[in-house]
Amino acid sequence: MKQKSRYIWTMYQAVIDSLQSFGTFSEKDLSFFESKLSARAVRKNDFVLKEKGLCQAIYFLLDGSCIHMLPSANGTDTVVNLYTKHSWLTDYQSFTSQKPSVAFIQAFEDCQLAVLEIHALHELIQYSPIFFKAGKLLEMMQYTDITSLTLSPEERYRDLIDRRPELLQTFPLKILASYLRITPETLSRIRKRIQ
Amino acid sequence: MKQKSRYIWTMYQAVIDSLQSFGTFSEKDLSFFESKLSARAVRKNDFVLKEKGLCQAIYFLLDGSCIHMLPSANGTDTVVNLYTKHSWLTDYQSFTSQKPSVAFIQAFEDCQLAVLEIHALHELIQYSPIFFKAGKLLEMMQYTDITSLTLSPEERYRDLIDRRPELLQTFPLKILASYLRITPETLSRIRKRIQ
DNA sequence: CATATTTCTTGATTTGCGTCAAGCCTCTTT
DNA sequence: AAAGAGGCTTGACGCAAATCAAGAAATATG
Numbered sequence: 001m002k003q004k005s006r007y008i009w010t011m012y013q014a015v016i017d018s019l020q021s022f023g024t025f026s027e028k029d030l031s032f033f034e035s036k037l038s039a040r041a042v043r044k045n046d047f048v049l050k051e052k053g054l055c056q057a058i059y060f061l062l063d064g065s066c067i068h069m070l071p072s073a074n075g076t077d078t079v080v081n082l083y084t085k086h087s088w089l090t091d092y093q094s095f096t097s098q099k100p101s102v103a104f105i106q107a108f109e110d111c112q113l114a115v116l117e118i119h120a121l122h123e124l125i126q127y128s129p130i131f132f133k134a135g136k137l138l139e140m141m142q143y144t145d146i147t148s149l150t151l152s153p154e155e156r157y158r159d160l161i162d163r164r165p166e167l168l169q170t171f172p173l174k175i176l177a178s179y180l181r182i183t184p185e186t187l188s189r190i191r192k193r194i195q
Numbered sequence: 196m197k198q199k200s201r202y203i204w205t206m207y208q209a210v211i212d213s214l215q216s217f218g219t220f221s222e223k224d225l226s227f228f229e230s231k232l233s234a235r236a237v238r239k240n241d242f243v244l245k246e247k248g249l250c251q252a253i254y255f256l257l258d259g260s261c262i263h264m265l266p267s268a269n270g271t272d273t274v275v276n277l278y279t280k281h282s283w284l285t286d287y288q289s290f291t292s293q294k295p296s297v298a299f300i301q302a303f304e305d306c307q308l309a310v311l312e313i314h315a316l317h318e319l320i321q322y323s324p325i326f327f328k329a330g331k332l333l334e335m336m337q338y339t340d341i342t343s344l345t346l347s348p349e350e351r352y353r354d355l356i357d358r359r360p361e362l363l364q365t366f367p368l369k370i371l372a373s374y375l376r377i378t379p380e381t382l383s384r385i386r387k388r389i390q
Numbered sequence: 391c392a393t394a395t396t397t398c399t400t401g402a403t404t405t406g407c408g409t410c411a412a413g414c415c416t417c418t419t420t
Numbered sequence: 421a422a423a424g425a426g427g428c429t430t431g432a433c434g435c436a437a438a439t440c441a442a443g444a445a446a447t448a449t450g
Contacts, residue, residue: 182438185439365430368427
């Protein structure tokens with residue numbers, strides 16, 4: 001694998017490795033990409049993106065975990081997505097429309113983020129059409145999975161076990177239940193039922 | 196408005212008008228865009244995109260209406276989106292990944308479509324970065340609305356009345372119910388309840 | 391170390407939606 | 421005009437999940 005031959009260490013190695021799962025990039029492409037990244041630290045419970053904030057970047061979680069939430073009138077916010085180490089994240093709606101966000105993104109643990117600003121993404125696309133593939137990154141983020149619409153709560157939980165087992169190790173039942181759109185009591189009973 | 200001064204008639208006028216809601220384009224941009232469009236007619240009940248088909252274009256509904264469905268194991272397909280005259284449509288997942296689709300798109304009425312092929316979109320982006328805004332079109336299509344996750348069936352129906360009233364005029368109760376992820380009986384009762 | 395707080399579990403009860411079934415209305419077909 | 425089909429409504433019933441409530445276990449705090 002080409003990236004394995006890189007002998008200059010970079011804190012962004014994990015981002016670059018992840019990028020390469022989206023296509024074949026030259027060393028020059030990768031260097032240019034890396035030059036466009038910056039770093040950001042966010043403390044536990046602080047916000048990567050506040051409600052009604054403008055999302056001007058795509059992020060990559062070098063370390064930590066985040067919760068993407070949708071505020072609700074009666075105060076019962078809903079979890080719309082969960083991110084763990086080495087996930088890409090952004091608020092798709094705000095980022096693509098460049099309008100204030102409806103949702104917000106909060107650090108569940110202390111986070112180290114690699115940041116790709118929107119203007120940097122545009123520069124990348126100008127630089128090489130291969131970075132249009134970065135659009136694919138966006139695609140990965142919008143993980144409100146339409147297939148799950150047809151599944152029962154138990155099926156959704158089993159699907160979660162299959163597809164995102166790391167979430168079970170990272171987030172408490174209450175958060176997972178909200179993500180699955182069921183009550184914590186129901187999730188507890190599902191767990192008991194299927195062991 | 197600039198587009199109103201165009202004196203050469205084109206069957207694609209509605210597409211061009213719609214495009215302009217995404218940004219400010221020069222006459223040259225618009226002509227180039229228009230030169231990349233083609234036309235396609237789809238008869239009622241025929242498929243704009245078949246299940247496991249490769250979605251290689253973004254479409255604009257010049258006339259007619261379409262249903263975007265997700266097939267289900269037991270034969271009870273689920274409506275994931277509905278489109279009426281002057282809507283953009285595509286299968287986001289298949290289009291962006293260029294892999295076979297999970298869902299399919301069927302003409303509910305006879306349809307006239309303007310077609311923008313993926314290679315044409317790439318040419319547009321090369322031509323002028325303003326067409327990166329076409330990414331915004333994609334955004335509009337992926338209308339599996341996350342805000343609706345927190346709403347009850349009745350609230351989702353009220354939301355539909357507010358935001359997409361044209362759907363009520365176009366599609367029968369059975370289709371709307373599937374789109375709202377409730378049974379036709381429940382939708383009928385909601386209608387009675389709220390008059 | 392003791393107390394407070396959060397997380398999870400378990401039970402009892404309620405409720406909203408789905409399912410099944412019957413019937414009405416409109417439109418089409420013969 | 422009669423028969424059939426599709427779309428919609430309405431009622432009866434059952435059930436899965438929500439709600440309400442209590443308590444146990446784990447974790448945090450002074």
